Amino acid sequence: AQTVTQSQPEMSVQEAETVTLSCTYDTSESDYYLFWYKQPPSRQMILVIRQEAYKQQNATENRFSVNFQKAAKSFSLKISDSQLGDAAMYFCAYRGPMNYGGSQGNLIFGKGTKLSVKP
Amino acid sequence: DTAVSQTPKYLVTQMGNDKSIKCEQNLGHDTMYWYKQDSKKFLKIMFSYNNKELIINETVPNRFSPKSPDKAHLNLHINSLELGDSAVYFCASSQERTDGYEQYFGPGTRLTVT
Numbered sequence: 001a002q003t004v005t006q007s008q009p010e011m012s013v014q015e016a017e018t019v020t021l022s023c024t025y026d027t028s029e030s031d032y033y034l035f036w037y038k039q040p041p042s043r044q045m046i047l048v049i050r051q052e053a054y055k056q057q058n059a060t061e062n063r064f065s066v067n068f069q070k071a072a073k074s075f076s077l078k079i080s081d082s083q084l085g086d087a088a089m090y091f092c093a094y095r096g097p098m099n100y101g102g103s104q105g106n107l108i109f110g111k112g113t114k115l116s117v118k119p
Numbered sequence: 120d121t122a123v124s125q126t127p128k129y130l131v132t133q134m135g136n137d138k139s140i141k142c143e144q145n146l147g148h149d150t151m152y153w154y155k156q157d158s159k160k161f162l163k164i165m166f167s168y169n170n171k172e173l174i175i176n177e178t179v180p181n182r183f184s185p186k187s188p189d190k191a192h193l194n195l196h197i198n199s200l201e202l203g204d205s206a207v208y209f210c211a212s213s214q215e216r217t218d219g220y221e222q223y224f225g226p227g228t229r230l231t232v233t
Contacts, residue, residue, distance in 0.1 A: 018195040033220050035221075037200075037224075039160075042226075043207060043226070043227045043229075044224070044226055045209060045224035045227075050221065057124075074219075085229055089160055091162065094218055104165050105150060105152075105167055105213070105215060105220070106152065106174075107152075107162075107164065107211075107222060108152075109161070109162040109163070111151070111159070111160070111161055112160050112161070
């Protein structure tokens, strides 16, 4: 079964600095999708960034970028120029390959990393 | 024009009661999901459903049942509520077989069983 591991329960960063959140996963599939979701205190789940496993290029979205290491099954999130509004729980999530429906379509989440941003 | 909506956002009820949480999506997606987030913030799939197939996570008690009157709705019914059912329940939707498979989440329903 696929698993997702976030080894950092809590992280802290100074405003305007850079922080990296770690995520590793386990799967026997070669084609899959990886996501980072942000959950602020409002509890709304917000998609931050996604990565298709077949793409070698690391995804970027403004201040957010990933370091996707497929062989190592690692998918870390880098937040540059951290802002107070970045404070939230961050969840790494895995989704199985495209050609399967049903359970393969579900997101498998890590336990989350709580990010604090210090002014 | 909320993409995925849930009602109610808060639900407080007593043990043994039966309750429902409604979910609606206006994105035209063909697949909907229910996730449970426990007190430690861990998110776990409960159900996934499209117009062809319902997939139930084997760990979900049969007191929980999803009901879909149409493609835009997937409601969650819970019978004989227990203290351990207290959690935040999220509905989500996606369009299968499209690039990205992004799942759009509702705002969550915080269920408290007393």
